[in-house]
Amino acid sequence: MFTGIIQAEGAVQKIEPRQGDWRVTIHTGKLDMTDVAIGDSIAANGICLTAIEFGSDFYVADVSGETLSVTTAGDWQVGTPLNLEKALRLQDRLGGHLVSGHVDGVGTVKSIRQDARSWRYEIEAPIGLCKYIAAKGSICINGVSLTVNEVNGCVFGVNIVPHTLQETTIKHFKEGSKLNLEVDLLARYLERMLSAPQAEQTSKITPEFLAEHGFK
Structure with a gap:
């Protein structure tokens, strides 16, 4: 989850096409990377991406064919500017609103x-x-x-x-x-x-159930 409060402006540094999808390297600008770990989520232009490699001023992520087709990621080029935000922690302030990083x-x-x-x-x-x-x-x-x-x-x-x-x-x-x-x-x-259609609610509370558990 994210807040929609941008922490840094980065840019696409490298794009590697890989059998129908992409591996991208993103320059992170002033984003603090000291608390980032492999597997962490960092949103780029509102797209939740998983860091599979990172350094002090970059991270690498795989971008699926689905993401390329339904977001603006398919138009990215080297140098494309990106809004960056690390995933929300429970102790963080929620300054914007709850954002999933799943583009609609x-x-x-x-x-x-x-x-x-x-x-x-x-x-x-x-x-x-x-x-x-x-x-x-x-x-x-x-x-x-x-x-x-x-x-x-x-x-x-x-x-x-x-x-x-x-x-x-x-x-x-x-x-x-x-x-x-x-x-x-x-x-x-x-x-x-x-x-959504309302599923039929079938109660498990029956006279037999009550009797079995001491209610008579």
């Missing part, structure tokens, strides 16, 4: 405009994700936890303050940029709970 779909930047010292971005989500996005709810964009300002169909708006712009890859976004989107976990589970 790819959105597109529709417009960018300045609003005082901040910037307003309009982003179009895939039609299958629209129902999960609500005004004043949370959404994760390229690993960044953000609040949805407004929603119009499948287009939603977010406000980026100067600190977030400076410390993340959002400053590189342009109209037409493709972005990894992860909707709020609660919205997904609530939708599943409401739509």
Whole structure:
């Protein structure tokens, strides 16, 4: 799990195609790697990746064909900037919102405009994700936890303050940029709970069971 609070901006350092998927080396910039171990999760642009090798300023991860096909990872090149966040620990502050690192779909930047010292971005989500996005709810964009300002169909708006712009890859976004989107976990589970058929509940508490255990 992650929080959507970016800890460093890194970049793709090396890409090795391997029988239909990739092994990538990611330069970690200022990310503190002193407490990282093999098998730890480090999110890159909102994609949970497992470190199979690491050093003081890099980690190596395998990226599956599935991930390459359903996220922006398939468009990565050497030098592509990445938002990085290490997995959440139980004692950490939850400054953003709970993020799984499992991308739900790819959105597109529709417009960018300045609003005082901040910037307003309009982003179009895939039609299958629209129902999960609500005004004043949370959404994760390229690993960044953000609040949805407004929603119009499948287009939603977010406000980026100067600190977030400076410390993340959002400053590189342009109209037409493709972005990894992860909707709020609660919205997904609530939708599943409401739509799933109700399994028949068969109680194991019977008169015979009660009698057997001393209740007469």
